Amino acid sequence: MQRCATLGVEVHPLKFQTNFGKTQFNVWDTAGQEKFGGLRDGYYIKSDCAIIMFDVSSRITYKNVPNWYRDITRVCETIPMVLVGNKVDVKDRQVKSRQIQFHRKRNLQYYDLSARSNYNFEKPFLWLARRLSNQPNLVFVGEHAKAPEFQIDLNIGISKDSKKYLLNANILLNYNG
Numbered sequence: 001m002q003r004c005a006t007l008g009v010e011v012h013p014l015k016f017q018t019n020f021g022k023t024q025f026n027v028w029d030t031a032g033q034e035k036f037g038g039l040r041d042g043y044y045i046k047s048d049c050a051i052i053m054f055d056v057s058s059r060i061t062y063k064n065v066p067n068w069y070r071d072i073t074r075v076c077e078t079i080p081m082v083l084v085g086n087k088v089d090v091k092d093r094q095v096k097s098r099q100i101q102f103h104r105k106r107n108l109q110y111y112d113l114s115a116r117s118n119y120n121f122e123k124p125f126l127w128l129a130r131r132l133s134n135q136p137n138l139v140f141v142g143e144h145a146k147a148p149e150f151q152i153d154l155n156i157g158i159s160k161d162s163k164k165y166l167l168n169a170n171i172l173l174n175y176n177g
Contacts (some may be wrong), residue, residue, distance in 0.1 A: 010028075010029045012156065016140050048079060051081070052065055055087050056088055061095075069081070083100075084112075
């Protein structure tokens with residue numbers, strides 16, 4: 001599978017089978033498009049939940065988490081949110097586990113994840129599905145942890161200045177349960 005960097009916004013449907021039936025998250029990958037300001041806010045409107053994702057191998061991405069949180073809550077106020085540290089499988093981890101404190105201040109759920117190796121891929125989605133469905137006993141069944149059919153290579157044809165925007169994925173989800 002060829003991997004490519006996210007430019008602009010991409011929407012990816014992620015389908016899960018649960019013990020309560022099928023559910024789908026429509027993932028809006030905004031790739032941390034801070035430079036587009038108000039345009040990005042339009043993507044947040046009517047979102048049911050959010051995943052704020054940062055790269056544990058890049059401190060600047062974690063430093064942007066409060067800004068993304070503020071932007072999302074300004075538009076969506078009280079939607080369920082998960083904070084995710086991606087790339088936990090890399091050797092050069094710049095943001096250590098003990099440094100990740102933002103989620104505690106805001107009472108957000110936090111997960112370490114590796115999109116590349118599929119480690120904990122389903123965890124944020126399961127937590128959000130339980131919150132949105134108000135079903136604490138909801139579980140994914142079948143191939144729930146299957147890696148998505150899209151991958152992002154953040155190193156293809158991107159200058160260092162613009163790279164930080166692509167490393168930061170704010171993923172907004174519409175839950176259709």
